[in-house]
Amino acid sequence: MEDTFMLRFLEPWHANLKKRLVKSPKVYIRYSGLVHCMLGIETFDQLQGNPIYVASFEGFAIEHVLNNISSKWNFSYYRSAKGEELDLILQLRDITIAIEVKCSKAPQLTKNNFSAIDTVKPNHCYVLSLVAEPYDLGKKLTITNIYCLLKELKTLEKI
Structure with missing residues (x-):
């Protein structure tokens, strides 16, 4: 199925690391609209009320990021056996960027997210969410939206 894109x-x-990591790949359907159609979701209100909403946004966001950055970036995700997780890890040369996707206008990171950040030790971590404007939380952590994240990643590609 991957060959069909x-x-x-x-x-x-x-x-x-001395941690047990999840070693199986995460699978995303690349076109969230197709999923919505197959589930009979026709409006945004229907989507918001559906259990697929959060997973759909995560897949949409990750696909949008990966389709709009240079192919020079290596990408993966991080998850330990204890549930520590980061949705997307991007690596280019000596730069490591961690991205956690939150389908919220007021995103909150969990203890497991912070533990994953401590393990991966990225140069910067972004929480990709539904905020209108990005804002810094300090400690190399920024809450942002897709547009601003892509702008930042394109800047890093030029360094």
Whole structure:
């Protein structure tokens, strides 16, 4: 199915850690509109009331990011056996960017997210959400939207 470009397999991030990591790929349907159609979701209100809403936004956001950055970036996700998770890890040269997708206008990171950030040690971490304007939380952590994240990643590509 991956050869039809309908699915995206996101491989797990790995490093020499003393943690048990999830080693199976994450699978995303690349076209969230197709999923919505198959489920009979016709309006945004119907989508918001559906259990698929959060997963659909995560897949949409990841697909949008990966389709709009240079192919020079390596990408993966991070998840430990304890549930520590980051939705997307981007690596280019010596730059590591961690991205956690939250389908919210007031996103909150969990203890497991912070633990994952401590393990991966990215140069910067972004929480990709539904905010209108990005804002910094300090400690190399920014809440942002898709447009501003892509702008930042394009800047990093030029460095």
